[in-house]
Amino acid sequence: MSLVTCPGILLRSHPYSESSRILRFLTPGHGIVSLVGRGVRKRGSQGKGAPDTFGRGTLVFSHRSDRDLHTLRDFTPRGAALGLGRDLRRFYGASVIAELLLVHTLEEEDATLFDWVSEVLDRLGTAPIEEIPGWTLSGAWRTLAQLGFPPELERCVQCAGPVGREQEGELDRFDVSAGGLRCPACSSGTALPRIGPVARTHLSGLVRGEPIHPLPHGSSHLNLLEGFALHHVAGRQGFRSIPILKELMEKEAPAGSDQERM
Ligand SMILES: [Zn+2]
8 A cells, every 4th residue: 555645636526425425536647546535525524625526636545556446645625716616617518528537447647638637627617608618629529539539530531531621512521430530422321410621620629629719519519529429438328417518508509500510
């Protein structure tokens, strides 16, 4: 058993017993760790304070290499609480990123991913509200790419030919199961979602971690992300936060007839 001190972001916590919680933290050096926090069952109760979801700080935990569940010894929050609780879109945007991370059971060291998730949570907490869709989608796509699931946007997943050009009025289509774009020739007869050249450029930027503000067709982008993530990382498990966020975004900007072509 060794004592580990490292930065951590709380992705999720749930009750474990009368007086304990299971806390799942993203760390730069140990991937996602599951910790039992004894005496953190109730907020404001005696003993250690329960960290807030998406709270960041310094973790101290007892690590046992033969176990999946370790023991939280201490958590010191860093800085003021984020502004994620100010608006449901901010909170569910952060939840999308957390869900993608949690279905993947990351165990390896990945400081780049940790820094990226930290930055996205900062932005989701502080950016103007109209930038939330861009940060959510960019946060999610780059997280998937960093986990080893980048969508193929440079060449056709079927024939390896060029994509990103309109051919005889036909557009590329996004093939979720094949993991990327199909050129117009390989798309004929399919009902896959069409991706115009501008949407492809936007999607490439999102995957590189470059958000677009305002992001056109935000809820279509969420559909694409959901289909891709369900197929490649989550199996049949499903994501709770994506449909909620889609509803919140559609309420804001009622979807027109743009569902088919982005
Ligand atoms: Zn093709």
